[in-house]
Amino acid sequence: MSQTAAAPAAAAAGRDRADGRPFIRISGVTKTFSGFVAVNDLTLEVREGEIFCLLGGSGSGKSTLLRMLAGFETPDRGRIEIDGQDMTGVPPWARPVNMMFQSYALFPHMSVARNVEYGLRQDGVPRAERAERVARMLELVKLTPFADRKPAQLSGGQRQRVALARALVKRPKALLLDEPLSALDKKLREETQFELLDIQEKLGTTFIVVTHDQEEAMTLGDRIGVMDAGELIQVDAPRDLYEYPRNRFIAEFVGSVNIFEGRVVEDEADHVLLGDTDLGAEIFIHHGLSCQMGQTLWVAVRPEKMRLTAARPDDARNAAQGVIEDIAYLGGLTHYRVRLDGGKTVRVTRANVERRHADGLTWNDRAWISWPPEAGVALTS
Ligand code: ADP
Numbered sequence: 001m002s003q004t005a006a007a008p009a010a011a012a013a014g015r016d017r018a019d020g021r022p023f024i025r026i027s028g029v030t031k032t033f034s035g036f037v038a039v040n041d042l043t044l045e046v047r048e049g050e051i052f053c054l055l056g057g058s059g060s061g062k063s064t065l066l067r068m069l070a071g072f073e074t075p076d077r078g079r080i081e082i083d084g085q086d087m088t089g090v091p092p093w094a095r096p097v098n099m100m101f102q103s104y105a106l107f108p109h110m111s112v113a114r115n116v117e118y119g120l121r122q123d124g125v126p127r128a129e130r131a132e133r134v135a136r137m138l139e140l141v142k143l144t145p146f147a148d149r150k151p152a153q154l155s156g157g158q159r160q161r162v163a164l165a166r167a168l169v170k171r172p173k174a175l176l177l178d179e180p181l182s183a184l185d186k187k188l189r190e191e192t193q194f195e196l197l198d199i200q201e202k203l204g205t206t207f208i209v210v211t212h213d214q215e216e217a218m219t220l221g222d223r224i225g226v227m228d229a230g231e232l233i234q235v236d237a238p239r240d241l242y243e244y245p246r247n248r249f250i251a252e253f254v255g256s257v258n259i260f261e262g263r264v265v266e267d268e269a270d271h272v273l274l275g276d277t278d279l280g281a282e283i284f285i286h287h288g289l290s291c292q293m294g295q296t297l298w299v300a301v302r303p304e305k306m307r308l309t310a311a312r313p314d315d316a317r318n319a320a321q322g323v324i325e326d327i328a329y330l331g332g333l334t335h336y337r338v339r340l341d342g343g344k345t346v347r348v349t350r351a352n353v354e355r356r357h358a359d360g361l362t363w364n365d366r367a368w369i370s371w372p373p374e375a376g377v378a379l380t381s
């Protein structure tokens with residue numbers, strides 16, 4: 001299900017890496033800090049040439065996992081394999097990966113070109129080759145005109161690109177980036193995300209990007225792994241994560257969502273009916289589920305998949321009446337908050353395709369919210 005749903009989007013963007021061979025294999029890796037479990041029995045394969053985003057809240061173990069890949073931390077248990085080679089006991093400098101740190105840590109007294117060249121000098125690369133590789137890298141990150149400047153004479157975005165060039169000039173097979181764009185303001189961050197995609201596309205280097213920003217993960221990632229408390233909760237393409245969240249945590253973490261709760265009152269092969277719901281009406285699930293009568297289930301519905309109407313919809317299931325409490329007009333979209341008669345608040349987003357919605361619904365109006373059954377995702381946890 002996930003693969004077929006993801007294919008059109010990935011193919012359209014020209015970024016279908018589904019067939020990349022596994023390049024990094026993490027098997028049953030655990031890391032504790034004086035008894036505190038930072039990464040818990042984690043298993044993951046990252047494919048060659050993909051951008052894999054590790055997404056999670058602060059303290060969920062993202063940096064610790066990345067540092068274990070780079071060799072700065074040693075797993076207590078489990079195994080890390082990179083490019084077919086067991087990394088146990090392999091020091092950071094001998095690994096086919098490079099890490100770009102959260103703080104860029106550029107040398108302030110060196111020019112941009114010297115900063116980028118530094119690692120190559122360390123490795124004893126001959127002068128002529130160094131010059132050529134630095135020049136090519138500066139061109140790639142669009143910093144050629146700034147080659148002689150010092151880091152202090154650059155903007156935040158430019159400094160970020162110097163750090164990127166410095167990490168990439170050594171031609172790592174995989175680049176590990178820990179919150180690479182967190183120092184940039186929102187607009188620059190968005191621009192830089194596209195530059196990063198462009199650069200990665202040109203080089204084909206495997207990128208693992210740590211971020212706590214779900215929009216960033218959706219923009220950058222071929223696949224996203226969502227972490228919580230040291231565990232990977234779901235690994236999927238951005239679209240699948242959004243459309244088919246595995247549980248309530250993922251549904252709420254990725255994007256905005258309405259979650260309704262109810263108890264199974266009808267359990268058939270082709271549908272399930274929930275009663276006693278916080279919607280205040282029956283909820284119809286249009287497919288069978290492995291569940292028991294009386295069991296609590298949840299249904300997640302994205303705001304843009306909810307309908308808002310002045311009149312009662314034809315189907316009384318998945319529909320309830322309330323009052324429009326709040327409207328945020330954002331130009332292309334309008335967000336509504338509707339307080340249902342039962343007390344629950346529901347978010348509805350409408351695309352402003354016309355200048356005005358014909359129904360003229362506004363603040364304090366009574367209205368109906370509803371959703372077609374296929375718009376909901378049934379969740380058992
Ligand atoms: P994230 O990058 O997702 O914010 P981290 O991987 O940095 O999370 O940290 C995960 C957990 O491990 C946090 O609770 C953090 O305090 C703890 N931790 C990380 N590194 C150390 C360390 N060197 N010593 C003790 N605790 C650590």
Ligand code: MG
Pocket residue numbers: 062063064178
């Ligand atoms: Mg971190």
